[in-house]
Amino acid sequence: MxxxxxxxxxxxxxxxxxxxxxxxxxxxxxxxxxxxxxxxxxxxxxxxxxxxxxxxxxAAEQDGLDVLRHSTAHVLAQAVQEVNPQAKLGIGPPIRDGFYYDFDVETPFNPEDLKALEKVMQRIINEGQTFHRREISDADALAELADEPYKCELIGLKGGAADDAAEGAGVEVGGAQLTIYDNLKKDGTRAWGDLCRGPHVPSTRVIGNAFKLMRSAAAYWRGSEKNPSLQRVYGTAWPSKDALKAYLDRLAEAERRDHRKLGAELDLFSFPDELGSGLPVFHPKGGIIKREMEDYVRRRHIEEGFEYVGTPHISKDGLFHTSGHLPYYADTMFPPMEFEGSNYRLKAMNCPMHNLIYKSRGRSYRELPLRLFEFGHVYRYEKSGVIHGLTRLRGFAQDDSHSYVTKEQAAAEIKHLLGFCLGLFRDFGLDDFYLELSTRDDSKKDKFIGSEEQWAEATATLEQVCVESGLELVPDPGGAAYYGPKVSIQARDAIGRTWQMSTIQYDFNQPERFGLEYQAADGTRQQPVMIHSAKFGSIERFLGVLVEHYAGAFPVWLSPVQVVGIPVAEDFNDYLWDVLKQMKEQGIRVELDESDDRFPKKIRNAAKAKVPFVLIAGAEDQAKNAVSFRYRDGSQENGVPIADAIAKVLAAIESKAQV
RNA sequence: GCCGCCUUAGCUCAAUUGGCAGAGCAGCCGCCUUGUAAGCGGCAGGUUGCCGGUUCGAUUCCGGCAGGCGGCUCCA
The missing domain is CATH 3.10.20.30 (Beta-grasp domain)
Known part of the structure; x- marks a missing residue:
């Protein structure tokens, strides 16, 4: 029927x-x-x-995984309120690799609290509580959730505003119809409920034991520092225990590669307290890597038509008023030093000074594109909480260039710069990229200067070049600098993390503000366009990225020590040094381990230092006028004739090879 | 800048309820040493991040500051 x-x-x-x-x-x-x-x-x-x-x-697809994680976030919230009924709920969306849930609680969570909450969650999960969707009117929801002020606030924002309210708020109150999800026990009684758009997994049981609470931290309600600070608990959930373990292994691998840790172990750089936060010093070994990078990048710039210039670290602040930086970025510049009746500022950017070089004499269209480049040291007053290893500093060197071009030349120059950047990354062993196009946010016009037409033209030019590159392009609305749109190159490293590297920015503003001009073929005076570009962004930061990408085991050309000689016994020191000396004469960076350590200890030390070529010599080698290699993976190559050994190392350096 | 946690020898970490601060590695000295990730012995190393408070007594409890870690916000 x-x-x-x-x-x-x-x-x-x-x-x-x-x-x-x-x-x-x-x-x-x-x-x-x-x-x-x-x-x-x-x-x-x-x-x-x-x-x-x-x-x-x-859970094999992202949507399913997100639902699993969102449901796990619900179980977390249920556990929190079970332990502490006074806890008020914020939001609890899935995020990359996991989820979080925000709570307003009297005392922040500590690691023991998280352990205890995991236990409560596991109990709820094992009970096999079921998720039930219940539609509810706004008025009824407000009455039912009277004790949940944050949820009530979201109900008030529901609709279009909710997604703007905070990342993930849309998960709680999605469309027009509000819903509550009730968690029911086996006997049908209601264990807990939460305002939520859903959907959810059918039963808590599917979460199994493949979840973990990772950490807790503060987060502003709805992402604004004007709002109260909530306690956010981060967790992760996976379709299986094995997948969870794989994720935790990935985190451990990332930790193993942490450039701050490797930088200390390999004696590359340090951050002395005496200098202040965010100000690194490079030790001799780190200095070698940094100089190799700089030498290579300087050479490549010159080959690509750039001219190397130099500018000071500080300037009278009028310059930064002319450029327009001070009104927009005063907060991130160090405070002024007053003397001789002027305020001097540490520079936070190099472009104004390059503009002065451009302006130093009349310019002809025949000179364009005019490309000025330097390693410009800039100082930015980053807030104390954001300083992070070499990736967020208060003082660093940009490999900064400015191309002055006619409007007609702009597209070709951007294309040239993009190709140049990608080539550089490949030379350093990074070959997986995507582009991000940062544009003006039309709703926040006061953050940007220039006319609609100028922005439209600049954005279109950048976009055209990006699309032609064939690379994946991700839009970033509102991410532009005040003076123009930018394209940034994001590179993926050896374990799949992405890092923002180069930025290329189209700027029609500063030429106007500085009154830059060139004389055109017809005798008229015209305004050039400037294209800012930093290839590595910051030398220090890129060095940090390379440390993590290579886990400290650099390709030979960048390795601080390229060959370390280890004699099987002291008697072979002279023989080995004779070989090393020949290498040194060819520019290879060599060391001889003459310490009192025994042979195996020397091997261990060289391995820990991640030296690419360990050169060994004993009686067998000497008898054959040969040497032996030991590589980082423990493999060996014995009885290599001396000339071949030298050629081998030179070839690895020349080809920028990893060994 | 905001929230939480942390700071003991160069590094990694110990120290029972507040009662004389300890180990491994690294360093230095000596002995030993012919084949692929730690040979043996000895010595030295500290105003427990800094400043103040409570106490007979503070590495330990409290406050401030600095630096670090994890987030948030920010990131020209």
Whole structure:
């Protein structure tokens, strides 16, 4: 008697009784967490309608994984309120690799609290509580959630504003219809509930034991420092215990590569307290890497038509008023030093000074593109909490260039710069990129200077070049500098993390503010456009990225020590030194381990220092006028004739090879 | 800048309820040493980040500052 409806299941039509739910179709497969009905994610309990297109969704795809993590966040919130009924709920969305949930609690969570909460969560999960969707009117929701001030605030914002409210707020209050998800125990009683758009997994049981609370930290409510600070608990959840373990292993690998740790172990650089936060010193070994990078990058710039210039570290502040930086970036410049009736500022950017070089005499169209380049040391007053190793400093060197071009030349110059940057990264062993195009935010016009037309033209020029590059392009609305749009190159490292490297910016503002001009072929005076570009962004930062990318085991050309000689016994010191001396004469960086340590200890020391070539000599080698190599992976190459050994090392340096 | 946690020898870490601060590695000295990640012995190393408070007594408890870590906000 029951009427039938037709639904389309994962591409094939099927007739099913009315009131059939997605769970009826897929419920037997426990891997199915939710359903996608006509393109929208729905609970498995969702009742299907005639003509619906239904697909099963598992944690194998991102949508399913997000739902799993979102549901785990709910279990966390339930556990928190079970332990502390006074805790007020913020939001709890899935994020990359996990989830978080924000709480307003009297006392912040400590690591023991997290352990205890994990236990409560595991109990809830093992109980197999089920998630039930309940539609509710705004008024009823406000009454039911009277004790949850943050949820009430979200209800007030529901609709278009909610997504702007905070990352993830849309997860709580999505569309027009509010819903509450109740967690029901086996006996049908309500254990807990939360305002939530859903969908959720059918039962807490599917979370299993593949979750972990990672850390707690403060976060501003709705992402604004004007709002109260909530306590955020970060967690992670995966489809299986093995996947969780793989994730934790990845984190451990990232920690192992941490440039701050390796920088100290390999004696590359340090951050002396006496200097102040965010101000590094490079030790001799780090200095070698830094200089190799600089030498190479300087040479490449010159080959690409740039001219190397030099400018001072401080200037009277009028310059930065002319450039427009001071009104916009005074907060991130160090305070002025007053003397001789002027205020001097440490420079936070090099472009104004390059503009002065441009202006130092009349310029002809024949000189354009005019490309000025330097390693410009800039100082920025970064807030104390954001300083981070070599990646966020208060003083650093930019490999900064400014190309002065005619408007017509702009596109070609940007293309030239983009190709140049990508080539440089490849030379340093990074070859996986995408682009990000940062544009003006039209709703915040006071953050930007220049006319609509200028912005439109600049943005179109950049975008055209990006698209032509064929690289993946990610939009970043509102991310532009005040003076113009920019494209940045993001590089993926050896373990898949991305780092922002180069920026290329189209600037029509500063030429105007500085009154830059050139004389055109027809005798008229015209205004050039300037293209800012930093290839590595900052030398220090790029060095930090390389340390992590290579886990401290640099390619030979960048290695501080390229060959370390280890004699099998003291008697072979002279023989080995004779070989090393020949290498040294060819510019190879060599060391001889003449210490009193025994042979195996010397091997160990060289391995810990991650030296690419360990050169060994004993009686067998000497008898054959040869040497032996030991590589970083422990492999060996014995009895190599001396001339071959030298050629081998030279070839590895020349080809920028990793060994 | 905001929130939380942390700071003991050059490094990694100990120190029972507040009662004389200890180990490994590194360093220095000596002995030993012919084949691929730690040979043996000895010596030295500290105003427990800094300043103040409580106490008979503070590495330990409290406050301030500095630096670090994790987030938030920010990132020309």
């Amino acid at each position: 029951s009427a039938q409806i037709t639904v389309n299941i994962a591409g094939s039509e099927r007739s099913v009784p009315e009131q059939t739910t997605a769970a009826d179709l897929f419920g037997d497969d426990r891997a199915v967490l939710v359903a996608r009905v006509n393109g929208e994610l729905r609970d498995l309990a969702h009742v299907l309608a005639d003509g619906d297109n239904v697909e099963p969704v598992t």
